[in-house]
Amino acid sequence: MPRIAPLEPPYAADVQSSFDAIMQGAPPLMLFRTLATSERAWRKFRAGGLLDAGPLSLRERELVIDRTCALAGNEYEWGVHVAIFAAPAKLTPEEVAATAAEGSAAPLWSDAERTLLQAAETLHQRAALSDAEFSALRKHYDEAQVLEMLLLCGFYRMVSYVVGGLDLPLEAGAARFAA
DSSP states (O other): OOSSOOOOSSOOHHHHHHHHHHHTTSOOOHHHHHHTTSHHHHHHHHHTOOOSOOSSOHHHHHHHHHHHHHHTTOHHHHHHHHHHHTTTTTOOHHHHHHHHTTGGGSTTSOHHHHHHHHHHHHHHHHSOOOHHHHHHHHTTOOHHHHHHHHHHHHHHHHHHHHHHHHTOOOOTTOOOOOO
């Protein structure tokens, strides 16, 4: 049973409109329906969204999001992202599995991808990057891309807090962590 009851249809017109814009015809996720119970929380959450086409490629963005969610134990958001974005991001099943398991240590990644994953892992561990770790990122990514990566890590760590705090059940059809 959800800790905060999500909205049920029919939704207010403005809420339905925002769901339609995000979900593109699919039913809204329980996370969205729960956050939308508070107009302020829903507005703030949508304002912080990073699902638009930013300076990182879809593949790079999804590697950061998937690894951040996996490190936080957020199977809910990891599974939603894998189900929706893994194929468009051209992530192989082995790469998807590695985002939830060995991460940057997997031998699958390019140097740039490994550096991106290492940065996400380091931020998860200590919420900071050393000068050397930041320089390693800058060898592959420009300032806008590094800022995007940092924002993605922070935003999806926040999403992990919300999902874990609410103890949301996994979405039907979403991917699952390996047993």
